[in-house]
Amino acid sequence: MTETDIEKLTEEALKAREKAYAPYSRFLVGAAVLTESGMIFTGCNVENAAFGCSLCAERNAVGSAVTAGQRCFLALAVAGGKDQYATPCGMCRQVLAEFHIPQVLCVKQKGDYKILKTEDLLPCAFSGSQIRNGVIYE
Numbered sequence: 527m528t529e530t531d532i533e534k535l536t537e538e539a540l541k542a543r544e545k546a547y548a549p550y551s552r553f554l555v556g557a558a559v560l561t562e563s564g565m566i567f568t569g570c571n572v573e574n575a576a577f578g579c580s581l582c583a584e585r586n587a588v589g590s591a592v593t594a595g596q597r598c599f600l601a602l603a604v605a606g607g608k609d610q611y612a613t614p615c616g617m618c619r620q621v622l623a624e625f626h627i628p629q630v631l632c633v634k635q636k637g638d639y640k641i642l643k644t645e646d647l648l649p650c651a652f653s654g655s656q657i658r659n660g661v662i663y664e
């Protein structure tokens with residue numbers, strides 16, 4: 527991933543944050559995921575009065591990419607609070623693991639981000655491929 531990729535990915539996450547629908551938490555989140563083919567898909571958090579129906583920005587972005595037929599990713603950027611680095615929730619970490627998205631860029635503002643490895647965010651992630659005939663493989 528080049529510096530240009532990083533700049534574009536983080537900027538798209540920041541733009542997506544502006545579209546967030548978060549009337550309950552007022553915590554706006556945007557995400558952007560970069561595919562191996564160089565495409566970027568974005569998502570924002572979409573809350574609901576029935577909280578369980580809410581959707582995180584990260585899963586929204588990955589869902590958009592998958593809907594477009596993309597399943598191979600290089601990185602995902604997430605832009606949450608402007609004063610803190612937001613990290614993906616547990617459910618989103620599982621989705622990152624499912625699609626083997628190797629790194630997450632946590633963005634505060636333009637040019638202000640940190641890179642985390644997905645394997646550090648969710649060590650020993652569950653994978654259906656680890657289970658065959660009821661036996662768990664390493």
Ligand code: ZN
Pocket residue numbers: 582583584585614615616617618619
């Ligand atoms: Zn989440």
